[in-house]
Amino acid sequence: MTEKQxxxxxxxxxxxxxxxRLLIGKGTFVDDIRLPNCKHAAILRSPYxxxxxxxxxxxxxxxxxxxxxxxxxxxxxxxxxxFPCGVTIPTKYYSxxxxxxxxxxxxxxxxxxxxxxxxxxxxxxxxxxxxPLEVVVDIEETVKPEAPxxxxxxxxxxxxxxxxxYGDMDxxxxxxxxxxxxxxxxxxxxxxxxxxxxxxASYNLISEDFTIYSNYQGPFxxxxxxxxxxxxxxxxxxxxxxxxxxxxxxxxxxxxxxIALITLAAKKTGxxxxxxxxRREHLLASATGTDRVTFLEAAFKNDGRxxxxxxxxxxxxxxxxxxxxxxxxxxxxxxxxxAYQIRNLEREVMVVGTNKCLTAPNRGYGCQELxxxxxxxxxxxxxxxxxxPADIRFANMIQPDQFPYTTATGGIYxxxxxxxGLKKALEILDYKKMREMQKEARAEGRxxxxxxxxxxxxxxxxxxxxxxxKTIEERGNEKPxxxxxxxxxxxxxxxxxxxxxxxTNPQGQGHETVISQIVADEFGVDPxxxxxxxxxDTNSSYYTITTGSFSSRFASVGTTAVVIACKRVxxxxxxxxxxxLEVDPDxxxxxxxxxxxxxxxxxxxxxxxxxxxxxxxxxxxxxxxDVGLYGSACYSxxxxxxxxEEDRVDSSNTYGFIAEVIALxxxxxxCEIKFLKWASVHDAGTILNPMLVEGQVMGSVAHALGGxxxxxxxxxxxxxCLTASFMDYLVPTAMEIPKIxxxxxxxxxxxxxxxxxxxxxxxxxxxxxxxxxxxxxALSPLGIEITELPMTPNKIWHLIKQSQT
Amino acid sequence: xxxxxxxxxxxxxxxxxxxxxxxESLARNLPGCESLLETEPGxxxxxxxxxxxxxxxxxxxxxxxxxxxxxxxxxxxGEGGGxxxxxxxxxxxxxxxxxxxxxxDYNADVQIGGLIAGVGQRMLGGISKMMLGQFFKKMAKExxx
Numbered sequence: 001m002t003e004k005q006x007x008x009x010x011x012x013x014x015x016x017x018x019x020x021r022l023l024i025g026k027g028t029f030v031d032d033i034r035l036p037n038c039k040h041a042a043i044l045r046s047p048y049x050x051x052x053x054x055x056x057x058x059x060x061x062x063x064x065x066x067x068x069x070x071x072x073x074x075x076x077x078x079x080x081x082x083f084p085c086g087v088t089i090p091t092k093y094y095s096x097x098x099x100x101x102x103x104x105x106x107x108x109x110x111x112x113x114x115x116x117x118x119x120x121x122x123x124x125x126x127x128x129x130x131x132p133l134e135v136v137v138d139i140e141e142t143v144k145p146e147a148p149x150x151x152x153x154x155x156x157x158x159x160x161x162x163x164x165x166y167g168d169m170d171x172x173x174x175x176x177x178x179x180x181x182x183x184x185x186x187x188x189x190x191x192x193x194x195x196x197x198x199x200x201a202s203y204n205l206i207s208e209d210f211t212i213y214s215n216y217q218g219p220f221x222x223x224x225x226x227x228x229x230x231x232x233x234x235x236x237x238x239x240x241x242x243x244x245x246x247x248x249x250x251x252x253x254x255x256x257x258x259i260a261l262i263t264l265a266a267k268k269t270g271x272x273x274x275x276x277x278x279r280r281e282h283l284l285a286s287a288t289g290t291d292r293v294t295f296l297e298a299a300f301k302n303d304g305r306x307x308x309x310x311x312x313x314x315x316x317x318x319x320x321x322x323x324x325x326x327x328x329x330x331x332x333x334x335x336x337x338x339a340y341q342i343r344n345l346e347r348e349v350m351v352v353g354t355n356k357c358l359t360a361p362n363r364g365y366g367c368q369e370l371x372x373x374x375x376x377x378x379x380x381x382x383x384x385x386x387x388x389p390a391d392i393r394f395a396n397m398i399q400p401d402q403f404p405y406t407t408a409t410g411g412i413y414x415x416x417x418x419x420x421g422l423k424k425a426l427e428i429l430d431y432k433k434m435r436e437m438q439k440e441a442r443a444e445g446r447x448x449x450x451x452x453x454x455x456x457x458x459x460x461x462x463x464x465x466x467x468x469x470k471t472i473e474e475r476g477n478e479k480p481x482x483x484x485x486x487x488x489x490x491x492x493x494x495x496x497x498x499x500x501x502x503x504t505n506p507q508g509q510g511h512e513t514v515i516s517q518i519v520a521d522e523f524g525v526d527p528x529x530x531x532x533x534x535x536x537d538t539n540s541s542y543y544t545i546t547t548g549s550f551s552s553r554f555a556s557v558g559t560t561a562v563v564i565a566c567k568r569v570x571x572x573x574x575x576x577x578x579x580x581l582e583v584d585p586d587x588x589x590x591x592x593x594x595x596x597x598x599x600x601x602x603x604x605x606x607x608x609x610x611x612x613x614x615x616x617x618x619x620x621x622x623x624x625x626d627v628g629l630y631g632s633a634c635y636s637x638x639x640x641x642x643x644x645e646e647d648r649v650d651s652s653n654t655y656g657f658i659a660e661v662i663a664l665x666x667x668x669x670x671c672e673i674k675f676l677k678w679a680s681v682h683d684a685g686t687i688l689n690p691m692l693v694e695g696q697v698m699g700s701v702a703h704a705l706g707g708x709x710x711x712x713x714x715x716x717x718x719x720x721c722l723t724a725s726f727m728d729y730l731v732p733t734a735m736e737i738p739k740i741x742x743x744x745x746x747x748x749x750x751x752x753x754x755x756x757x758x759x760x761x762x763x764x765x766x767x768x769x770x771x772x773x774x775x776x777x778a779l780s781p782l783g784i785e786i787t788e789l790p791m792t793p794n795k796i797w798h799l800i801k802q803s804q805t
Numbered sequence: 806x807x808x809x810x811x812x813x814x815x816x817x818x819x820x821x822x823x824x825x826x827x828x829e830s831l832a833r834n835l836p837g838c839e840s841l842l843e844t845e846p847g848x849x850x851x852x853x854x855x856x857x858x859x860x861x862x863x864x865x866x867x868x869x870x871x872x873x874x875x876x877x878x879x880x881x882x883g884e885g886g887g888x889x890x891x892x893x894x895x896x897x898x899x900x901x902x903x904x905x906x907x908x909x910d911y912n913a914d915v916q917i918g919g920l921i922a923g924v925g926q927r928m929l930g931g932i933s934k935m936m937l938g939q940f941f942k943k944m945a946k947e948x949x950x
Contacts (some may be wrong), residue, residue: 047918047920
């Protein structure tokens, strides 16, 4: 056995194969796609948050030299129908406002012109006659009877309303030693990928086919939704996503309405139309995370165990509700009780509308919103019991011998060792010493706080979760939905090279690199010998309805599809090699790309010659064997099932774990936060490429630091967005990111081929509560509770002032 | 957005009132005012160019000096729009005598929308105060000359 074959590529920090082309500026992004006679679009957007469109006059704009066509709501209403959405009465959501605008930035018209300059100039010449209406921007105000109603067909601003019961809550409250209540607010914040939305749509007048390039991140279920809305058959609406996309984070799942809008502009003008979103458009009107108000009530025993949890959540999806909403409220169903053994849960879910920008998943969809209240509540109970916040978590945790563990809500936790994870994080922080230091600092009047959060990091969303937005009766009338599939083709070329055709829809994570590591291990070759093609073309790719780069699907289901495809092509290689060598396949061993009969080193054949036979000499194949050498897999996790009759669902298919422990100090004068020490311990199962996982964790730190301390889409009372540039929408930069001690425990998942679990959403869900807990801990001598984010210095200053009066 | 304040002029109330009703003086001294044309008594068509937070643009609109109560009070009502968005608002302007001086109190409520709101609104309060300061200074200078 050679040195090379004994070493595994999986688990190594192999440098990214993608980086060579990116670093020399040779990546292929949507804007790099130059089609002949391409025209350029600019979008007119509503300056009002809520208004009736009484008329649109485009005559002056249409007369401008270089303008090729203008699409308005009137056209969109004629050419399409509203997008389907999984609620009882969907809002009439089109890609463009029809007769009313419901948020600032909503598209009102599209100008297609010879270049973007002309298109932008033409926007100024369009006269829109608006009649402003009363505006509502607050989650709790919008459900009051006096609030202006956004959608007449619904009659109120409640888009979705459901109740759930798991276990026996009455008994839990009866048996409780104490019950705590609190109201928490999670902010409307988002992702700001380097590459904004981008679409190029062309229309073939002869075949009536549409070809649409975009940097869409999936899920490709929306290809079907757009097909329904535009009345264009799926096979005549070809979506292509290039290999390079500059970040998604969930935001780009929300771009399908723009794909539809630019497609309609191409259809109306009969031209190829390119639209590259500018940064202001992105901040104003692409998609933000879902803001939430949570009313939490928790029943505890005096030993710290939480025995019952009751929550009412109010999610705000803005001016309309669009898929995958109301998913924010349901995506965490299976892991709603976190890392803990809580068997009794009651939920009321209310998804509401206000005159604000629409929503899409924001890295850690539904879980950021879930864990901030849950983990704050754990600390509140610890304080009530004068118990250490670490100990209350140990007292509630699911134990290592309980896996696979089925939660009260139907989640099937695959594998984990949560106490070990938290212990490790506490060790890294030197927790006891830090507590002593805190005591001394407190005596000096300094504000040092330690915050802990232990959370479950779900990955591989099962699309079934969205369907619990409807009642069991409503679901009974519809066809069930379930699944979390991914696909892959591995082929051995006629001269023996290996090509992998993947559709994991990467947004910059380095999937090509990891796939080459996995396949190199399977075939005993160097990763540099593997060619990975990872783009999507709905006309020719082998993909699934759940294809897309979201819910950390790649590391678990994506890689499993790759491994299965490798195994299938290898099985065929073995069969064919055995046929040629006239032995049974199990008599062969495969090393250094050579098949050898065990114990007979002289009887061997090179892999390339086997491949050659399959491609060049079809008559050499055994009877019934397909020609060529392809292995494919279109794999869905077997636990992905529709919800049961009690609304239980395994909403994700692997469940990682994060222990976040943060020590910080607050300057009492400036209220600035300084991080003293930060331990972030993850269980993402088998680590495929440590460097890439570290990159994901650091990215999630930057992301969540934004939502915890800086970022919020702020609106005035008229629904005007006050944060439409990076001057007001504060994103942390390298200067604000502290040093983090990242570490791992590895408890492999039994459900994935390599034991890996998702690693992409990561600390986005554990940092907001950990920081909230740390700030509350620091300010606890003043009796201050932290119930909302982001905790800007300004807010902390006010809290301190209030506490002193 | 609400803006409140006052400015003291070294002149009698009638003189200040006249100044604040003079189309020429207003046109000369309003920051960024390119034209102010009286369409009927107390009503004007205005063109104003101002820049806030890097967003420079021209606004066309209508201004009315409503509810005049000479020489004590009028209400300035205006609305306009342009490339950077729209501005709508009104200001109660009160004139009162304080010894040798006249005090002009203003209390404005302004609504803005579009680009200027998204990008500049948080700075607008400060900028409006600054521009109002410039306006009053220029008006005061005109009184002296």
